[in-house]
Amino acid sequence: MLANSFPxxxxxxxxxGVTRRFGAKRALDNVSLAVPRGIVFGLVGANGAGKTTLxxxxxxxxxxxxxxxxxxxxxxxxxxxxxxxxVGYLSEEGDLPGWMRVDELMRYMRAFYPTWDExxxxxxxxxxxxxxxxxxxxxxxxxxxxxxxxxxxxYRPELLLLDEPSSGLDPIVRRDxxxxxxxxIADEGRTVLFSSHLLDxxxxxxxxxxxxxxxxxxxxxxxxEIKQSHHxxxxxxxxxxRQPPALGGALSWEGRGREWTAVASGRLEALTLxxxxxxxxxxxxxxxxxxxxxxxxxxxxxxPAEEVLP
Amino acid sequence: xxxxxxxxxWQIWHGWRWGLVIGxxxxxxxxxxxHLLPDFLRRTPQGEAFLPNTGTELALPCICLVxxxxxxxxxxxxxxxxxxxxxxxxxxxxxxRTLVAWPMIWGSLALGCVWLVVALFxxxxxxxxxxxxxxxxxxxxxxxxxxxxxxxxxAQHWLSIVFAIPSALLLGMIVAVxxxxxxxxxxxxxxxxxILPLTYVACLxxxxxxxxxxxxxWRQWNRLLAWAAAWRKAAEHPFHSAGRAQLxxxxxxxxxxxxxxxxxxxxFIAIAVLLEPGSDLASSRPLxxxxxxxxxxxxxxxxxxxxxxxxxxxxxxxxxAALVRSKFVMALVSALAAYIPVLLVVPLFxxxxxxxxxxxxxxxxxxxxxxxxxxxxxxxxxxxxTWKGLAESLWMGLTGRAWLEKAFAFGFATLxxxxxxxxxxxxxYPQVQALLWSLAPWLLGLLLVVKMILAIWVLSSLVxxxxxxxxxxGLAIGVWSLVVVVLCLICVWLIPPxxxxxxxxxxxxxxxxxxxxxxxxxLALAWNRHR
Numbered sequence: 083m084l085a086n087s088f089p090x091x092x093x094x095x096x097x098x099g100v101t102r103r104f105g106a107k108r109a110l111d112n113v114s115l116a117v118p119r120g121i122v123f124g125l126v127g128a129n130g131a132g133k134t135t136l137x138x139x140x141x142x143x144x145x146x147x148x149x150x151x152x153x154x155x156x157x158x159x160x161x162x163x164x165x166x167x168x169v170g171y172l173s174e175e176g177d178l179p180g181w182m183r184v185d186e187l188m189r190y191m192r193a194f195y196p197t198w199d200e201x202x203x204x205x206x207x208x209x210x211x212x213x214x215x216x217x218x219x220x221x222x223x224x225x226x227x228x229x230x231x232x233x234x235x236x237y238r239p240e241l242l243l244l245d246e247p248s249s250g251l252d253p254i255v256r257r258d259x260x261x262x263x264x265x266x267i268a269d270e271g272r273t274v275l276f277s278s279h280l281l282d283x284x285x286x287x288x289x290x291x292x293x294x295x296x297x298x299x300x301x302x303x304x305x306x307e308i309k310q311s312h313h314x315x316x317x318x319x320x321x322x323x324r325q326p327p328a329l330g331g332a333l334s335w336e337g338r339g340r341e342w343t344a345v346a347s348g349r350l351e352a353l354t355l356x357x358x359x360x361x362x363x364x365x366x367x368x369x370x371x372x373x374x375x376x377x378x379x380x381x382x383x384x385x386p387a388e389e390v391l392p
Numbered sequence: 393x394x395x396x397x398x399x400x401x402w403q404i405w406h407g408w409r410w411g412l413v414i415g416x417x418x419x420x421x422x423x424x425x426x427h428l429l430p431d432f433l434r435r436t437p438q439g440e441a442f443l444p445n446t447g448t449e450l451a452l453p454c455i456c457l458v459x460x461x462x463x464x465x466x467x468x469x470x471x472x473x474x475x476x477x478x479x480x481x482x483x484x485x486x487x488x489r490t491l492v493a494w495p496m497i498w499g500s501l502a503l504g505c506v507w508l509v510v511a512l513f514x515x516x517x518x519x520x521x522x523x524x525x526x527x528x529x530x531x532x533x534x535x536x537x538x539x540x541x542x543x544x545x546x547a548q549h550w551l552s553i554v555f556a557i558p559s560a561l562l563l564g565m566i567v568a569v570x571x572x573x574x575x576x577x578x579x580x581x582x583x584x585x586x587i588l589p590l591t592y593v594a595c596l597x598x599x600x601x602x603x604x605x606x607x608x609x610w611r612q613w614n615r616l617l618a619w620a621a622a623w624r625k626a627a628e629h630p631f632h633s634a635g636r637a638q639l640x641x642x643x644x645x646x647x648x649x650x651x652x653x654x655x656x657x658x659x660f661i662a663i664a665v666l667l668e669p670g671s672d673l674a675s676s677r678p679l680x681x682x683x684x685x686x687x688x689x690x691x692x693x694x695x696x697x698x699x700x701x702x703x704x705x706x707x708x709x710x711x712x713a714a715l716v717r718s719k720f721v722m723a724l725v726s727a728l729a730a731y732i733p734v735l736l737v738v739p740l741f742x743x744x745x746x747x748x749x750x751x752x753x754x755x756x757x758x759x760x761x762x763x764x765x766x767x768x769x770x771x772x773x774x775x776x777x778t779w780k781g782l783a784e785s786l787w788m789g790l791t792g793r794a795w796l797e798k799a800f801a802f803g804f805a806t807l808x809x810x811x812x813x814x815x816x817x818x819x820x821y822p823q824v825q826a827l828l829w830s831l832a833p834w835l836l837g838l839l840l841v842v843k844m845i846l847a848i849w850v851l852s853s854l855v856x857x858x859x860x861x862x863x864x865x866g867l868a869i870g871v872w873s874l875v876v877v878v879l880c881l882i883c884v885w886l887i888p889p890x891x892x893x894x895x896x897x898x899x900x901x902x903x904x905x906x907x908x909x910x911x912x913x914x915l916a917l918a919w920n921r922h923r
Contacts, residue, residue: 141707145922159922160858167709177704179645192630193637194708215621 091155094119094241094273095140100149102135102297109135111297112149117275117290122267124288124305125277126372128380131294133277134174137245140275141171154240167195170239174246176226180219184212184229188236195237203236210258224255231262242266244276248283256283263287285372293379300379305372312375313350316343316366317357327360329353333378345370345378396486397494403478404495408464414802415457418809419506422450423513425813430517433820446816447518451510453808458506462535465499466542475552477543482603492595496539500532507531526577529584530567536591537563544598547609557656563587564660634710635718641705642722646697650782651729653689658733661685665740679741683774686730690781695797697723697782698789698916706921713860716790716913723782727775762886769882784909792920836899843903850912859914872907879905 090096095117102110110132117123127133138144139151142158142165151158158165178187184207192198207214210228212221221229227247234242242263248256260283263274278284284291285305292302301308312333319327319340326335331348342362346353354364370378405412426447433440467478481491507527515522541556570580601607631637665678698719700706705715741747755763788797818824828835851869854860860868879901884894 141703142922143703143706162921163709163711165709166707171707173703179641179701179704181644189630190637190641193632194634194710215624 090116092118094154095275096152097136097139098150100139100146100151102139102144102147109297110139113294113297113299114149115292115299115302117273119273120267120271121273121289122263122287123273123275124284124291125275125294126279126281126284126291126376127277127294131380132297133294134245135297136294137243137275137277140243141166141169168240170234170237170242172227172230172234172242172244172247174249176223176230178218178226178230178233180217182218183214184216184218185214187218187229187233188214191233191236198237200236202238203232206232206235224251227251227255228258231259235262235266238272240272242272242274242276244274246277246279248278248280256280260287281371281373281376291372293376295380308375309369309372311349312345312347312370312378313353314343314345314368314370314374315353315357315364316341317362318365319362327362329360330356334381341365345374396484397490400481400491400494401498404464404467404498408460410798410802411460412464414805415454415460418453418805419457419509421809422454423509426450426514426517442819444519447515447520449812450518451514453805453812454506454510454514456805458503458531461499461502461506462538465495465502465535466538467495468542475542475549476545477599477602479602488600488603489596492543492592492599496536496592496595499535499539503531503535504528523577523580526570526580526584529581530563530570533584533587533591534563536588536595540591540594540598543595543602545602545607547607548613551608551610553656557659561659561663634708635714638705638708638710638715638718639721641701642718643725645701646699647722647726647729649693649696650686650689650726650778651732653693654686654730654733657685658682658737662737662740665737665744679738682734682737683770684777686727686734686778687774687781689730690727690778691785694723694782694785695789697726698786700790700792700917700920702792702920712918712921713864713914716917719786719790719913720783720910723786724779727778727782730778731775765882765886780906783913784906787909787913787916790913790916790920832896836896836903839903840899843907846908847911850908850915853915854911857915857918859918865911868911872905876902876905
């Protein structure tokens with residue numbers, strides 16, 4: 083997925099071999115990633131997988147200990163003004179200052195962005211039912227998320243970074259956030275990258291998905307390709323087996339006796355051939371949802387499974 | 393831990409252990425020093441005459457330990473910012489009176505132990521006949537008052553300050569009356585002990601109310617706010633620039649801190665001015681204290697003003713140097729605002745008999761040019777010194793590293809303790825003084841070299857990290873040099889050469905005007921912004 087020229091004009095974000103440690107813990111381990119322009123990119127992974135660490139690298143809040151980071155073709159640490167003026171950011175923590183009123187927040191933010199669209203901002207404020215005189219600290223969690231979203235969207239950033247935007251929020255606020263993502267994409271050439279635990283949401287709106295586990299990138303690519311490369315295979319063996327059989331690409335196993343179900347990654351033909359070689363017949367084959375892929379990948383204790391290639 | 397009481401104690405100990413260990417270590421060192429001092433001082437000429445003062449100086453830093461203990465047992469959090477009883481404790485199956493009583497008892501016992509050690513092992517061995525019992529009762533009353541104020545659930549948090557000022561004044565006045573009029577110990581002790589049931593009831597009611605989710609809400613204030621909100625103009629006019637917006641942010645978030653501290657302390661100084669016996673000389677001490685109080689406070693609150701409000705501000709498209717610039721301007725606004733409470737008290741000095749006439753006489757004696765310069769310096773210098781205190785302390789807060797603040801506080805406390813011991817050594821041995829005077833040029837030279845190396849490192853790092861341009865770095869050097877030259881000229885003009893040699897005075901000016909701590913502020917912020 084990485085282009086030969088670095089940074090590539092087609093990619094809004096490019097990472098090469100980024101490694102980051104916090105003490106003894108390796109939060110990111112040789113992560114490479116390229117996010118094409120004009121897509122919705124979903125970043126998924128279990129708690130502590132490194133999603134927030136990765137997003138903080140995009141903003142220049144963390145400096146890569148090894149590797150390079152380019153956002154919109156710029157190094158966010160060397161040129162924070164150049165990057166941040168074109169990036170919108172909404173964090174899970176909702177780090178807006180509690181003492182500010184909503185109208186003060188909008189007035190303050192407006193000063194930093196020449197592209198700030200006041201009419202659009204007021205429209206969003208009315209749509210989100212935000213009282214301009216209310217202090218941020220008096221807002222509910224959902225209202226705070228809406229206020230954060232408002233100020234992240236009102237200057238129509240080229241790249242919108244959302245770190246767990248709908249975590250712990252009610253369905254109405256989640257709908258607002260998803261609507262905002264869709265609207266952002268409707269503006270030509272804009273890109274959204276968001277991390278989330280809510281995989282049904284990611285599956286619904288993402289074009290591309292990347293999955294992190296323990297600081298390592300398990301996979302990244304187009305959602306359809308990823309779904310096509312994961313399968314649930316039900317295998318029937320001639321003899322009863324006490325433990326799951328060895329099958330290249332298998333991420334998890336369920337079953338007993340002669341019939342076993344495997345979640346596996348790889349090309350279907352190659353997996354079928356591998357099953358035949360192991361003395362099994364494929365009796366059923368299903369496509370997987372992103373949720374099931376996530377559970378199989380993240381739930382498996384092993385390192386990322388190697389895909390079975392022909 | 394076998395009981396909830398132990399669990400509460402463990403929580404307090406765990407949050408405050410480092411300060412308590414350092415305080416305890418200092419207490420031990422002070423007791424050992426005070427034990428060894430009498431024999432030691434008898435061997436030095438006129439040393440014994442200094443003994444009581446030395447004992448008092450050794451005991452003074454224990455005030456920090458007392459404040460630390462009061463903060464720990466009032467459950468204010470390590471940064472003194474939290475209010476109210478720990479909410480996590482409310483869900484434990486423990487009765488409210490247990491939650492309230494034990495921190496009060498432990499805190500009072502701890503403060504009592506500190507006083508006993510200070511009185512028996514520091515003050516009395518150095519010839520200070522201090523009372524033993526009533527100060528313990530007074531400390532317990534003070535602590536429980538702090539707890540009551542801290543645990544009272546208030547919808548308007550600032551009300552706790554409003555309640556705290558008269559309460560502290562009242563308690564301070566009782567202590568003053570007891571000490572000045574030498575009230576018999578049993579009566580004094582009984583007076584302070586009589587406060588304890590009142591504070592216990594206040595604490596109990598406060599924690600019980602907080603536990604059931606009630607808070608005292610001053611409705612008239614809310615109505616006033618609603619009325620003001622109705623008349624308030626909406627924040628419609630945009631800022632002219634990002635710099636203006638950031639300055640507004642900094643001022644709203646931090647600039648009030650120093651003026652608020654001053655507003656809280658100025659009433660006490662006003663009372664001191666009014667109570668001071670009426671002589672013009674006696675007036676000059678509280679006046680100097682009043683003018684220099686913001687300077688002293690600035691060093692303490694400066695690092696809090698350095699709080700970078702990250703990550704909210706870190707994700708704004710502003711350069712690190714511009715963020716630091718707005719911090720410096722905010723520090724100037726804060727320094728100016730800190731003198732507003734001072735201006736309200738200064739007229740009090742002129743109503744004192746003889747103050748105005750003696751000032752006029754001094755002015756005539758000094759001559760017009762010097763008087764004008766001194767007057768100008770009296771107005772400008774305190775503000776500039778306050779700004780300097782704030783600006784040179786910002787770097788620590790800008791780094792956003794709590795461990796650095798703790799290490800710095802620990803280093804400062806250690807240096808302070810060592811400085812006291814060193815000062816004692818120098819005071820009692822004239823031959824050491826002579827040696828130090830002979831070494832002074834070398835020591836100053838060494839400090840100047842260290843300062844220069846540090847300045848070069850800061851400047852080269854700023855340019856290497858592209859935080860400032862070379863021209864800006866050159867401008868910084870130019871401004872610093874100009875300030876140093878002007879101050880040197882003023883010092884040479886004002887200070888007689890027989891008082892201090894010119895070379896030492898000039899070296900003192902060069903060392904006293906900070907460079908690296910101010911110029912290094914963008915480095916500190918960049919270290920925080922790009923971790």
